Amino acid sequence: MPKISLLWLAAEASCFAAFRSGEIWLDTDGNPIDAHGGGFLLDGGVYYWYGSARNGMSPPCCLDRGVNLYTSTDLYSWTHRGLVLHAFNSSTDNGLSLERPKVIRCTGTGQYVMWVRGSALASQLLAVATSDAPTGPFRFVGDQTDPFRTVARGGPNFRAGYQYGDATLFQDPRTGRAYVYWRTRWHQTGFRGMELTEDCTDVRPESDTQLFATPNREAPAVFFANERFYLWVSGCMGWAPTTTHLYTAPTALGCFNCSGLNNSKGWLVGWQPPPIPEPNQSGNQKQRNRPGVWAFGSQSTFILANPLYRKGSALAPFVYMADRWTPKNNVSFGTYVWLPLFIDPQNASRVRVLWRASWRLDNATSPFGARRAPNSSVSVT
Numbered sequence: 001m002p003k004i005s006l007l008w009l010a011a012e013a014s015c016f017a018a019f020r021s022g023e024i025w026l027d028t029d030g031n032p033i034d035a036h037g038g039g040f041l042l043d044g045g046v047y048y049w050y051g052s053a054r055n056g057m058s059p060p061c062c063l064d065r066g067v068n069l070y071t072s073t074d075l076y077s078w079t080h081r082g083l084v085l086h087a088f089n090s091s092t093d094n095g096l097s098l099e100r101p102k103v104i105r106c107t108g109t110g111q112y113v114m115w116v117r118g119s120a121l122a123s124q125l126l127a128v129a130t131s132d133a134p135t136g137p138f139r140f141v142g143d144q145t146d147p148f149r150t151v152a153r154g155g156p157n158f159r160a161g162y163q164y165g166d167a168t169l170f171q172d173p174r175t176g177r178a179y180v181y182w183r184t185r186w187h188q189t190g191f192r193g194m195e196l197t198e199d200c201t202d203v204r205p206e207s208d209t210q211l212f213a214t215p216n217r218e219a220p221a222v223f224f225a226n227e228r229f230y231l232w233v234s235g236c237m238g239w240a241p242t243t244t245h246l247y248t249a250p251t252a253l254g255c256f257n258c259s260g261l262n263n264s265k266g267w268l269v270g271w272q273p274p275p276i277p278e279p280n281q282s283g284n285q286k287q288r289n290r291p292g293v294w295a296f297g298s299q300s301t302f303i304l305a306n307p308l309y310r311k312g313s314a315l316a317p318f319v320y321m322a323d324r325w326t327p328k329n330n331v332s333f334g335t336y337v338w339l340p341l342f343i344d345p346q347n348a349s350r351v352r353v354l355w356r357a358s359w360r361l362d363n364a365t366s367p368f369g370a371r372r373a374p375n376s377s378v379s380v381t
């Protein structure tokens, strides 16, 4: 192989060998990765990244082509596999946009099941699509022009008055049972969760639980550690970065406000020192054009286990994954913010995400206790 190619390969490899939050990330074809509000699935040693395909869509800013898929075996280098679910036109405005897709492999059927939010001008609802392979194609459960059969407002599966905003799926690693967590928007019905049916395409209405009452929370990401469920949410600021809030509970549909920790606000862990001001109150106002002020200029979308982490290791057990939205940018609808997330081994309710301009799964070490690394104390305060 000529020398120049080797040099080029070395440069390319190093380019993909670290996470650089807020920069445009290229796929293996050299194009900006276009998968916003992503959901991640590890299946058979391969990572699947599903997200809204929106780069270059302007204006109006928020339409998309559907759900894009990228795959990787190391989380640094991503190959584009194309659109696995196409956006659709329907008689209602719900079909314009597909946001925050999340995919699980359903324990009951072995099928791949995607839940995705229809971001509409008025109402927001969740659609469900399934596929026999993680690479798709995914097909809507129900009618292509009205895929909201499962969870439609006024439908048989949930009480009137709910509206599905940002949502996520999570599978209990111990039982394989799957849950949907979502933001309701009408009648102050709070943040809620429900267990999915055995085929993961519907909900069990009897499991409907209000996880906490605060209405202005969205962008959920759920993870499981130390026999606890953690529910990470952002404030509601549209595309602008905002504060984050983290709840924890012993069961998947436990009361995320009621762990018994001594915190009258119900915030069990706060990125900013608690209590966290409510949105639009002093200290938590819109901070447009000032990325980094809140949550490192990001809004959460997923929290993924670090494959290199082993119990007792000082490495980050999880990767905080988020979007830094720039809906008016013609090249990229937004960049990605992936940062190391640590849990204090002495106190599972202490969680920190650290800013790292560039980091790897094998080199960010815990800021807690004796394991604190010399340069690892940067955080948002």
Ligand code: GAL
Residues within 6 Å of the ligand: 037, 099, 100, 119, 166, 218, 219, 236, 237, 238, 239, 299
């Ligand atoms: C946020 C949501 C994003 C996007 C944005 C549009 O509430 O988390 O996914 O929908 O609003 O303003």
